[in-house]
Amino acid sequence: MKPGQFLKRAWLPVLAALLLLSACSAPAAPTAAPGEPPAAAATQSSGGGSAPAATAPLSAAAEPTAAASLPDPLPLELVDQGFTVAYNDTVHYGFLVRNPNPSHAVQNSTFTATFYDANRAVLGTDDLSAIELVLPGQTVGVADGLWLDDPAVASMSIALTSGEPVVFTETLPPYEIVSTSECVTEGFQAVRAEIVSPYAANVILPRISVIYYDADGKISGGGSGYRAGLLANGKTGVLIFGAKSVNTVRYEVYTGYRGLPAMVAQPPSDAKPLQVSAQGFTQAGNYLTYDVILENPNGAYLLDQSLLSVNAYAADGSFLGGEPMPLVSVLPGQKLGISRQFGLCDETPVDRIEVAVSAEEYLPSQQTAYFGSENVTLQDGAVSGELVNLAGIDLKVFYATAIVYDAAGQVIGGGSLTVDGLAAGGRASVQIPVTVNGTPASAEIFGVLTRKSLGK
Numbered sequence: 001m002k003p004g005q006f007l008k009r010a011w012l013p014v015l016a017a018l019l020l021l022s023a024c025s026a027p028a029a030p031t032a033a034p035g036e037p038p039a040a041a042a043t044q045s046s047g048g049g050s051a052p053a054a055t056a057p058l059s060a061a062a063e064p065t066a067a068a069s070l071p072d073p074l075p076l077e078l079v080d081q082g083f084t085v086a087y088n089d090t091v092h093y094g095f096l097v098r099n100p101n102p103s104h105a106v107q108n109s110t111f112t113a114t115f116y117d118a119n120r121a122v123l124g125t126d127d128l129s130a131i132e133l134v135l136p137g138q139t140v141g142v143a144d145g146l147w148l149d150d151p152a153v154a155s156m157s158i159a160l161t162s163g164e165p166v167v168f169t170e171t172l173p174p175y176e177i178v179s180t181s182e183c184v185t186e187g188f189q190a191v192r193a194e195i196v197s198p199y200a201a202n203v204i205l206p207r208i209s210v211i212y213y214d215a216d217g218k219i220s221g222g223g224s225g226y227r228a229g230l231l232a233n234g235k236t237g238v239l240i241f242g243a244k245s246v247n248t249v250r251y252e253v254y255t256g257y258r259g260l261p262a263m264v265a266q267p268p269s270d271a272k273p274l275q276v277s278a279q280g281f282t283q284a285g286n287y288l289t290y291d292v293i294l295e296n297p298n299g300a301y302l303l304d305q306s307l308l309s310v311n312a313y314a315a316d317g318s319f320l321g322g323e324p325m326p327l328v329s330v331l332p333g334q335k336l337g338i339s340r341q342f343g344l345c346d347e348t349p350v351d352r353i354e355v356a357v358s359a360e361e362y363l364p365s366q367q368t369a370y371f372g373s374e375n376v377t378l379q380d381g382a383v384s385g386e387l388v389n390l391a392g393i394d395l396k397v398f399y400a401t402a403i404v405y406d407a408a409g410q411v412i413g414g415g416s417l418t419v420d421g422l423a424a425g426g427r428a429s430v431q432i433p434v435t436v437n438g439t440p441a442s443a444e445i446f447g448v449l450t451r452k453s454l455g456k
Helices: 009-015
Strands: 058-060 076-083 089-097 104-117 122-132 139-147 157-163 164-165 170-173 175-187 189-194 209-212 219-226 235-244 248-257 276-283 286-293 301-304 306-313 319-327 337-342 350-359 361-364 373-380 382-389 398-405 411-420 427-433 442-447
Touching: 058 157, 076 157, 076 235, 089 104, 089 122, 089 157, 089 209, 104 139, 104 301, 122 139, 139 175, 139 235, 139 248, 175 248, 189 209, 189 219, 189 248, 189 319, 189 373, 209 235, 235 248, 235 306, 235 319, 235 411, 248 319, 276 411, 286 306, 286 319, 286 350, 286 398, 306 337, 337 411, 337 442, 373 442, 382 398, 382 411, 382 442, 398 427, 411 427
Parallel strands: 076 219, 089 219, 139 219
Antiparallel strands: 058 170, 076 089, 089 139, 104 122, 104 157, 104 164, 175 189, 189 235, 209 219, 209 248, 219 235, 276 286, 286 337, 301 361, 306 319, 306 350, 373 382, 382 427, 398 411, 398 442
């Protein structure tokens, strides 16, 4: 892989099932006139740290309807586009797409971004990206980046291929972006954002884009990333990296969809939600380590497709950073320790964290343990012990997590490491580095599954 290329390449397995774009397929609509400010999507955008204005809810549908049954669906329209070239020879670009259809959404569309020098010679093409869903009448922003051998970009073009139409029959409210701020971390431009999802189901792997604008309203850069998910009926904090030109004056944040979000949760009538029973954190410079104890209070349900959201705040209430984390197969009655680290923009002291969790699937299960732990010992800067595979099957890659408590039983620190795998009935000796904020008195170790653990 070429240096500086975006992390989106890691998502190629996810995107491979989507339609690939052909540059000579469905024609794109004309761009906005030069210098004309683009029509922003207030329902999903936030510029300069201000929250977007409220708009009327959009309509939603439960299932796609064949294009033949729709009244001549129109293709997506390209509203505007622009770019900047960063110091690492990466072109950061963004564009706005509008769905002109009042009665249906368009899903699984694709685009090709092509970059030219002053003589219109092609310098590079970015054609591995998808636009998962555009709602009726909606304008969305999409951003990305591409490393180039020759970064002397003079112009660009976007070719769109519209996907399948989807009839909407229900009310679908927009995401709400409650706060944003710009920052620079380790030399990279970034935007922090808190996104509130009104949907009853977790939105998995959404694409979140930042579009930058100059004083004339022209797009002057961008950035994007796929995140683990957006918490159902909750708030998720994200950090999006990108780049902008020196004359940039504002930005907007756009949150994508992954299919049609569910508006009504349907857990079993006797099921209880996943619970956060204890939490703590430590900070070292611009890195925060959070330590959380989760418990499944259900005696007969395995909780799957769950999402953990952790947001960090300064003493004045300003949002400093956050991370969503997917959880796999939390067993009936299971107690689970999570310890993870994420980066902050700077060393502003974290005053508190907010932790929330949401389960997507409640599956009947009689299994009560994947792991056991033995011989847990506190050491200087580490916790050692053994994890025993009680799952009855070989487990692939998983996390070994340590949670540290003080004499009062409060969480004061933790840590984690990756274990390549463990045979059924096998034992793994682990020594987990930990960071603590206080005097350790006891510790626990946990095995935490990943999607790869069960061969998924």
